[in-house]
Amino acid sequence: MPTISTNDLKNGTVLDLDGQLWQVIWFQHHKPGKGNTVVRSKLKHVLSGKVVDKTFNSDTKVESASVDRREMQYLYHDGSAFVFMDTATYDQLPVPDETVGDAKDYLLENQVATVALHDGTPLYIDLPASVELEITYTEPGLQGDRSTGGTKPATLETGKQIQVPLFLTTGERVKVDTRDGNYLGRV
Numbered sequence: 001m002p003t004i005s006t007n008d009l010k011n012g013t014v015l016d017l018d019g020q021l022w023q024v025i026w027f028q029h030h031k032p033g034k035g036n037t038v039v040r041s042k043l044k045h046v047l048s049g050k051v052v053d054k055t056f057n058s059d060t061k062v063e064s065a066s067v068d069r070r071e072m073q074y075l076y077h078d079g080s081a082f083v084f085m086d087t088a089t090y091d092q093l094p095v096p097d098e099t100v101g102d103a104k105d106y107l108l109e110n111q112v113a114t115v116a117l118h119d120g121t122p123l124y125i126d127l128p129a130s131v132e133l134e135i136t137y138t139e140p141g142l143q144g145d146r147s148t149g150g151t152k153p154a155t156l157e158t159g160k161q162i163q164v165p166l167f168l169t170t171g172e173r174v175k176v177d178t179r180d181g182n183y184l185g186r187v
Helices: 097-106
Strands: 001-007 014-017 020-028 038-045 049-059 061-064 068-077 081-086 094-097 112-118 119-128 130-138 151-156 163-164 171-176 181-185
Touching: 020 049, 081 097, 094 097, 094 119, 097 119, 151 171, 163 181
Parallel strands: none
Antiparallel strands: 001 061, 014 020, 014 061, 020 038, 038 049, 068 081, 068 112, 081 094, 112 119, 130 151, 130 171, 151 163, 171 181
């Protein structure tokens, strides 16, 4: 495995610490009044999503893991895994349900997503910041509803339920934030 200095850390770098893969989500060089410079960091466990704070001495060598991020097209769900196709080689890759996680709420067939692989094993799925989905069911709005104000639940074509403004109806397409599931607007 290639080693890098903690002075060269960047957000998104994946480290191999004691056989575990951790992604750097934040780092800061810190020079206390007394003593050596240290690098404070927040690391996210790639498989479990657990976030920890870790401090390294400056210029310490750590192992970086090679993570291959590929654009892949979602094809179908076979019951236990989501099947993606590499858009460059047309190879199909089954990604387990646990790895896809909450991204399943925003995946439609033929949608392109980024799949991160380490030694051929899928680690996680990166979706675009927002997706466009159709509302399959929502209660009708009441007389006097305005575009500002209240919200109501709506079920999307993926089965995900979100809160939308009162004026939206079944069949409309909406833009949804994939990070927190919030309604962003009509399409």
